[in-house]
Structure formats: structure tokens, C-alpha cells
Amino acid sequence: MTQVHITGVGMTRFGKHPDSDATDLGAAALLEAIADAGIDARLIESAYVGHVFQGMVMGQRILAQVGLAGLPLVNVENACSSGATAIREASLAIRAGENDVVVAVGTEHLTSQFAGALTPDPSDPEAAIGATMPGIYAMRATRYMADHGMTREQLALIPVKNKANAAQNPLAHFRKAITVEDVLESRAVADPLRLHDCSPVTDGAAAVIMMSDRAAAKYANGRGVKLAASSLRSGSVDVEPTSMTYEPLTWATALDAYEKAGIGPEDVDFAEVHDCFSIAEVLRVEGLGLFEQGSYPRAVERGEANIDGRLPVNPSGGLIGKGHPLGGTGVAQVVELVRQLRGEAGDRQIEGANIGLAHCRGGKAVGIEGAACTVQIVTR
Amino acid sequence: MTTSVMGASFRPGELEVRSDGTGNLMGSRCRACGASFFPVREACAGCLSQDLETIPFSTEGVLYTYSIVRQSTPAFEVPYALGYVDFPEGVRIMGQISGIDFEDIRIGMPMELSLEPFGEDDEGHPLTGYRFRPSEVTK
Numbered sequence A: 001m002t003q004v005h006i007t008g009v010g011m012t013r014f015g016k017h018p019d020s021d022a023t024d025l026g027a028a029a030l031l032e033a034i035a036d037a038g039i040d041a042r043l044i045e046s047a048y049v050g051h052v053f054q055g056m057v058m059g060q061r062i063l064a065q066v067g068l069a070g071l072p073l074v075n076v077e078n079a080c081s082s083g084a085t086a087i088r089e090a091s092l093a094i095r096a097g098e099n100d101v102v103v104a105v106g107t108e109h110l111t112s113q114f115a116g117a118l119t120p121d122p123s124d125p126e127a128a129i130g131a132t133m134p135g136i137y138a139m140r141a142t143r144y145m146a147d148h149g150m151t152r153e154q155l156a157l158i159p160v161k162n163k164a165n166a167a168q169n170p171l172a173h174f175r176k177a178i179t180v181e182d183v184l185e186s187r188a189v190a191d192p193l194r195l196h197d198c199s200p201v202t203d204g205a206a207a208v209i210m211m212s213d214r215a216a217a218k219y220a221n222g223r224g225v226k227l228a229a230s231s232l233r234s235g236s237v238d239v240e241p242t243s244m245t246y247e248p249l250t251w252a253t254a255l256d257a258y259e260k261a262g263i264g265p266e267d268v269d270f271a272e273v274h275d276c277f278s279i280a281e282v283l284r285v286e287g288l289g290l291f292e293q294g295s296y297p298r299a300v301e302r303g304e305a306n307i308d309g310r311l312p313v314n315p316s317g318g319l320i321g322k323g324h325p326l327g328g329t330g331v332a333q334v335v336e337l338v339r340q341l342r343g344e345a346g347d348r349q350i351e352g353a354n355i356g357l358a359h360c361r362g363g364k365a366v367g368i369e370g371a372a373c374t375v376q377i378v379t380r
Numbered sequence B: 001m002t003t004s005v006m007g008a009s010f011r012p013g014e015l016e017v018r019s020d021g022t023g024n025l026m027g028s029r030c031r032a033c034g035a036s037f038f039p040v041r042e043a044c045a046g047c048l049s050q051d052l053e054t055i056p057f058s059t060e061g062v063l064y065t066y067s068i069v070r071q072s073t074p075a076f077e078v079p080y081a082l083g084y085v086d087f088p089e090g091v092r093i094m095g096q097i098s099g100i101d102f103e104d105i106r107i108g109m110p111m112e113l114s115l116e117p118f119g120e121d122d123e124g125h126p127l128t129g130y131r132f133r134p135s136e137v138t139k
Ligand SMILES: [Zn+2]
Pocket: B030, B031, B032, B033, B034, B035, B044, B045, B046, B047, B048, B049
């Protein structure tokens, strides 16, 4: 079976884009990825486009914008994992031998869709009684603090780290470093979480071009990195209540990815994880097996997750610093892995990294642990 | 259990409200393996049996975790307390918390189901929903 090579990446600035829409953003990211790959756009054989709130046939609108009509095209909705799921489906088209050159795009113009707290779908019983996504993660934070003795100040170090990284990322939504005091003094959203603990409402898009061995040998110019694994799981139904401070869904997805890539968590050099909230980063990295359960807050305190630390987490700034345009997020994570592995990450470059991991996890429905989870492993 | 209104249930599939003022959260129990689920399911996630019965859950449980929500959608007036309560049937159900000052809420508190006014229907008739409140000390 062929390997999957990522040979071109593109990403818009993440932030507020009042003068453009999700089509413009997706098209800009796609054109940049094509230029980065240095290929004739006519080589692209199929397209997968992830978004959540952008309406029917988003992907067709983007491809029409750049003159690419007629391709097999799939629009993908999988909550915050939509873009990452698009990458997974695109990579399967290559592994199956169906296509040699495919593109995955993720886009979202979120500022035109809503403001404030995201909620589960209104039909959901939990949404009907007032569940919000910040509220759900806040409850997990309350329990984690009780179970593992994490302090509010330790939790604040995560947005401090991620916004410091974002300050080094020219494409990030936030470009200003903050302090623990800034976090603790920001507006309360859902106790114990405050505004700086939350990812912002962001517009943005990203795109990656993937190739088979055969196409990469012809067109990759030696700049390709490998998508060693792209795994997807959906949440299982709770048969009995389990700890909300651990993520079996994240672990099941990671295990599949580790097996496919032939590595273990100890081999991962750096990670982009789904820090939709500060507490989420804790739950993700422990669920991925990158840090032991209950240990991450103190590891962050020791600087282990910094860009120059033992295992950098969210060097791009993460969702909290770089921003979280739902469909764009999972693709942008992979763009960051590729740029880090190519040595093109500028002031936030991690030295000597060979294996990067990206994790997305999104959505909520009553009675299941999480909705959609993806883990991608990219290697040099 | 505490009751204060008699409007129709805000979500009859999940909350049964009876004319005598009592009510229960409703779910499924698998006749094959005994696992319980909220809300009602068509098949058991434990053993895939479709032999499920709809059951009322106990009205007493234990608070697993909570948060005070200070920003929400326009449908809900903030702040309000939100919590997960573990019931003896083996289900964990989310609800708002009432009948206690925010600062006194603690993980592990015994809680009971409370039927309370919960908005109104399209024609303006009051609806009954549920919250969880600390159990009356009766033991
Ligand atoms: Zn069963």
C-alpha cells in the first residue's frame, strides 16, 4: 500500500475577517497550498472539504472560486473534527489507490454565525436544560481539580503558554502574551473557567495537498513529509458513568494511530491538541498517553510543554491562541506539524523534531463521552 | 421530591410529569444485561440487545461535578448552576441545580429531583422541567 505524503500546505491568517466569507478563506488557503506544492492544479483528482456551519456545498463554492470544477468532492461535517476528518478521508482515497493527488480543505467563517458560548445541538436534551460547551468543560475542570489537586493558577499556565506561542505565530488570532493575573482577572464564563481559558470565535481556513508514493516521486521536490497515520473514532455510549477527567475516546483514537504509524506515545516529539478550553489541553495530552494521568499541570509548571521543553504542546498557539474556526482547526493543526517538520516555523521553531501529532475532538451529544475524535501523526 | 407547578413536561420523553405532582426522569434498562441509559435508547450499547424497557429513574442521586454558568444562550438567564448527578441505576444525568447558594455546592452532595417551572410552550402555557436540589435531611 502506498504511503501518504503531504507536499503542500496553506493557511489564512486566523482572526476576524469581516470583509470575506468562508469561500474566500477556503479558496485562499487552497491556492496557497497548490503554490506551496508547486504543482499544476489540474493534477488534483479529488477534494474533501470540512466545515460545520457554512451551509450546503461549501466545498463546491470553494473549488469553483479557483476554477477547479468537476472533481469528486465530499463535504464533511464532524463538529470540531470536520477538517481533520476531511484529511482522513482524503488520505484513504490515496491509500486505497483511487487517487494520486488529493486536497483537504477546512474552513469556517464563525464570526458571522454566532457570538458567545457554543452549545450542543438545540435538539439535545442537555442543550434543553442549559448545557453550554464552556459549562461542560468547566464541570470537568471542577472534578479534575478535586481528583488531582490542580490549582486554578496551574490551569492558568496553559493559556499563558499558548498565547506566548501565538505571539510568535504571524497567522494567530491573538498576538499578545498574557500573565497568570490576566487569566484570573478575565471575565468569568463558567466557574472555574474564565475568558482567557476559552478559545475565541475565529474565521479562517487551511488546506493540505497529499500525494501517493508515485505522485510524490514525480512532484514532491523532496519537501514532502509523511502522514503516517490518520485515525478517527466516534464516542461510545456510556454503559455506566465513568471518570470525566480521562478520555477513553482520545486514547482509543490515539492507539489506532500509534499502531498504524508503528510508534508509541514516547516517540512523539511535539503535539498540537484540541485545547478548546484550558482544561481540555490537560485532558487531551493525558488521554493521548503523552503525560501520565494527573501529571500535566505540574509538567506545564516545570516548562515541559514549552517550545523548548521536553514535549512542546501547541507550539502554534493552539485553539486558545491561534484561534478556533471549527472546520479550519484540524487542517491548520496539520499545517503546523508540516511547517515544524520542514523547519519553517520561524520564531516558534522546535529544534530536531521528527514526529508530530495532531489531535482534534469535538461535539457533544447526550450519553456519549465525545462525538468525533481524530489523531494524525506526521513524520519527517 | 419537591414540586411547585403542574404544567406539562417540557420534554415528555425524558421527564414524566404525573397529575399527582410526582414525576421521574425516564430512560431505558436492558432486560438482557441490566445496563441503564438516559435518554431512552433503541438498543443496548453494552450487549446490543433490543429488548429494552422504559423505566423511571430514582429521584435521589449524588452530585458528580458542577459549574456556575455565567455566559449562556439568550434562552437562559445567567448565572445558573449546572451539575451532573449519578443515579443508583448507573446513569449520570445533567441538570441545573436549585435550592442552594452557589458557594455551598460540593461534589458528593446527595441530590434529589425537583420538578420546577421551565419556560412555556409555543402557545404560552407554562411547562414543567427539572432541576436537582440538595436532598432534604430525612435520614
Ligand atoms: Zn444489554
